[in-house]
Amino acid sequence: MxxxxxxxxxxxxxxxxxxxxxxxxxxxxxxxxxxxxxxxxxxxxxxxxxxxxxxxxxxxxxxxxxxxxxxxxxxxxxxxxxxxxxxxxxxxxxxxxxxxxxxxxxxxxxxxxxxxxxxxxxxxxxxxxxxxxxxxxxxxGPVVAAVELVSPPDIAALGRLRDFFDRQGVPTRTSSPDSEVGLEIIEQLRSTGHEGEIDYPLVSSPFGGLSQNPTIAQVSTYFTDTSTDLSAEVFDLVIVGGGPAGLAASVYGASEGLRTVVLDSDAIGGQAGSSSMIRNYLGFPRGISGMRLAQRARTQASRFGADLRSGCRVNGVELGTDGSPHVLLTPQGRVRARALLVASGVKYRRMGVPSIDDLVGLGVHYGAATSAARECAGGHVVVVGGGNSAGQAAVHLAKFARVVTIVVRRADLTETMSDYLIREIEANPRIKVAGNAEVVDAGGSGHLEWLRIRNNVTGEEFTKEACGLFILIGAHPCTDFLPDEVARDGAGYVLTGRDVPMDTWRNGCPPAPLETTVAGVYAVGDIRSGSMKRVASASGEGAAAVPLVHEYIATVSEGSISGDTSVDDTADMVGAVGTVGTVGTTA
Structure with a gap:
């Protein structure tokens, strides 16, 4: 019963x-x-x-x-x-x-x-x-699963797949190979003629059949309409990155009649999609999870006709000249864009400790990995990082773990975390903060079992039992696919507007506020140099870029890109939604 x-x-x-x-x-x-x-x-x-x-x-x-x-x-x-x-x-x-x-x-x-x-x-x-x-x-946990995963617990790829499905909002159930569900799925695999060793995890879904240890690109096709050949047409707007900035741009772009496609190498939703609860996003007084926010944005964008492709990596860009389309190089073919919006965001910086990186997916996670929280029930969990994402992860993990320790190199959280999260952490008896500290080693037999933490003031090191390590530190901009013509700052973030080098200005004018050194290429969200690194500001930038794209496409259609999209003409577009030329955008 x-x-x-x-x-x-x-x-x-x-x-x-x-x-x-x-x-x-x-x-x-x-x-x-x-x-x-x-x-x-x-x-x-x-x-x-x-x-x-x-x-x-x-x-x-x-x-x-x-x-x-x-x-x-x-x-x-x-x-x-x-x-x-x-x-x-x-x-x-x-x-x-x-x-x-x-x-x-x-x-x-x-x-x-x-x-x-x-x-x-x-x-x-x-x-x-x-x-x-x-x-x-x-x-x-799900009552009805759209995807069944079968795997022993010591398979690192299992965590990667669960995290992807979780951020996509796909109900997923994990079973061991010797369970009733596991044995049934293995029998299905054997019935296809497979007699050799099984490459776990097994993924079974009515939407994608049965596969062994598939890639993110492969499982992303389960819930995406891939019938459209991306190389068969020229898109008005191609967005690289499906986080809040990219999704906001897709909603406003598609709703204003731009033929829009979003390409993301991972799950649509970005890092924000893994946040267990965002409490300071305008209009959600009870808070909203990152997964739900991304899910609603995907539904909105799809309603207006945007084409969303998860698991689609962009390997390079061939820049167009004199208004000709830019070409994005992907495994699915060459995608042509009249305008390109870079919203590829950042990824968490690796610790650089071999013993820690060897346990990724086996108790060690880069990012919030909310799908792993239930496995931490009754144990000790360590969160490395002092930003809002780390704070949100700690609060969520404290619902399951006996103790959650936030490890930060600074003395405390006041310089890097929002006040509302600090107050919530201070009021939670399960969460401790270890300031002036860092994790220097880890170990375990097939799974994380202990961590070594150093006090950077005294130099003392001590070992703690731990069943989970969640690392949310630093940020590495995802710009490897961009050509050198798109200028970046010393840390690798894309320069826009007046921040670009003056020798790249066109006709003595800087680019539009969100435009890069290349005409028709824009950057928004965390990838942009000087951005606020918040969900709300990223969404605002994504929406604000759409009028600039309209203006650029209109200028190209008139046969000139001499400077009509300079900062003098478009400064009032950023941060507001209104009329740009003959193109109107309403909230």
Whole structure:
């Protein structure tokens, strides 16, 4: 018998209302309404004792035996992955506002919700279903899998594939070769005539058949329409990189009538797609996971006709001259572009320690790798890095791991991490910060088992048991495919606008704000020199580049690229959405 996840409601004053409101979830969840924290703890312990899960707990702001926030804290201590809701009566919002705000800043609360006063309060249920959706994806694991992975645990490629599918939002289940599912899939492989040694992982999907240890390029075709021959036409806009900047450009470009294609060597969504929760992105007061944000952006772009290709690496660019198309060299053929937008982003810098790099995919991960979080249950995990991505990873991992240690070379996190994340980390008893420190060695038998950490002030080194190491440090710009004509700064980031060398200006004018040293080639997001390195700013740059592309294409069509897209004509385009010449872009 399948045990349903629990929705636990601790309410006395509004018990009858809550019983009615949560009744719509009873098909898929066990809904339990109790009047006190003591009763709630008994129900939570019962669920855990029978290997059940608690998906969501909602508590009134004031209970007979404790304040509501304390009740949420207590249930969360038993079940760290639970989503937490504080229920407020209509007269309570004003005098609880400060307490609620402080609780949310400290990570003690996912959202406050006002108790419904009438039927069909869909705003209330929208919030509840969003929380349940996020819980199901990040904590519960899939009920129905679109992809089955079969592999022993000591195969490094397994982590690479799981991470790709996770960032693409594809429900995936992993089974061992001797499990019922594993044996069935192996039998399917044998039935095709394969008699030799199996090259794990096996990937089985109704969308892509059965394959052994496939590449990212191969599995990306499972969920992508590849019927269009990319080399058969000239695209108005080709975007290299499918992170927030590239996706924003694809939405605005395609919606404004540009024939647009996005090429990414990995999963569409970029590094942001691996973020477990982004809380400071405009318009999402309860936060949104990077996967969900990328998934929604992909849907938007596809709706307007953009062609999105994951697993499609760009190996080089042949620049056009006098307005002729630029040509991108890919394994799928030569892709021609009237305008090229570089949004290829950055990748995390390698530690350069052989013993650590030997365990990549075996407990060591470059990036957040949210798909690996559940494997860290009850263990000690180390996160290396002091940026927002590292902070988000630590908060997510703390839902599963017993202890999460953030290791940074600086004394603390204040110079590199947003204040809201620092406050949430400080309030989480499972997360520790080791400043002035670095990881210098690692080891284990087939999987990470220990780490050696050095205190850079005292020089002392100590060894810690660890089941996971997540490295989110530095940034290496992904510009290897660009020709030398596209100028870069000393760190390899692409120069744009007034930052380009003056000897590359055209007719005495600098390029447009997001344009490079090559006419018709633009750079946005993390890859651009001087960019803010935030999801919101990257999205804004991607959108702002589209009017510049329109202007450039119009200029080329008129037979001149002498300087019509200079900074003097287009400075007002960046950072705003409005009218450019005869081309209008609306929000």
């Amino acid at each position: 399948t045990i349903k996840p629990m929705i636990l409601v601790v309410a006395a004053q509004y018990a009858e209302v809550m019983e009615g409101e949560f009744s719509r979830y009873k098909r898929d969840y066990e809904v339990v309404v109790v009047p006190t924290l003591a009763d709630g703890l008994r129900q939570a312990q019962r669920a855990i004792a029978f290997n059940g899960q608690i998906a969501l707990v909602a508590a009134e702001s004031s209970l007979a035996d404790t304040p509501g926030l304390v009740a949420l804290d207590c249930i969360h201590a038993l079940s760290p992955t639970v989503k937490r809701v504080l229920l407020l009566g209509w007269g309570e919002f004003r005098h609880t506002r400060t307490v609620v705000r402080e609780a949310m800043a400290a990570g003690r609360l996912d959202t406050p919700l006002t108790v419904p006063r009438g039927v069909r309060d869909e705003e209330f249920h929208t919030a509840v279903t969003e929380l349940l959706s996020d819980w199901a994806w990040t904590s519960a």
